[in-house]
Amino acid sequence: MEYALKIGTQGHVYLPKLIRQSFGDKLKAIPNTKALVVFSENTPPEAVIASLQVIISDLRLQLHIPKSARQLFYTEEAKTQGSEELDPQTTVRSDN
Numbered sequence: 001m002e003y004a005l006k007i008g009t010q011g012h013v014y015l016p017k018l019i020r021q022s023f024g025d026k027l028k029a030i031p032n033t034k035a036l037v038v039f040s041e042n043t044p045p046e047a048v049i050a051s052l053q054v055i056i057s058d059l060r061l062q063l064h065i066p067k068s069a070r071q072l073f074y075t076e077e078a079k080t081q082g083s084e085e086l087d088p089q090t091t092v093r094s095d096n
Contacts, residue, residue: 026041039048
């Protein structure tokens with residue numbers, strides 16, 4: 001599933017409730033120049049790597065699917081997952 005995240009004027013990133021429930025309140029993030037990986041603070045590196053490999057496989061599949069079909073898939077998946085508005089109650093602060 002793909003989420004559109006918003007950054008507020010004070011540098012807070014608003015996370016959907018489903019993510020907050022899955023990952024908990026204490027997170028770690030590792031950025032590079034094009035992407036960011038976020039995970040629970042006590043997740044072992046091996047589990048993060050395994051999860052990233054699944055995400056990479058999904059991204060490779062998306063290269064072969066037209067953009068309009070991807071948008072339809074993610075919209076329908078969000079409906080079945082009970083996706084909600086981004087909740088400003090729980091935020092992650094950006095240092096920028």
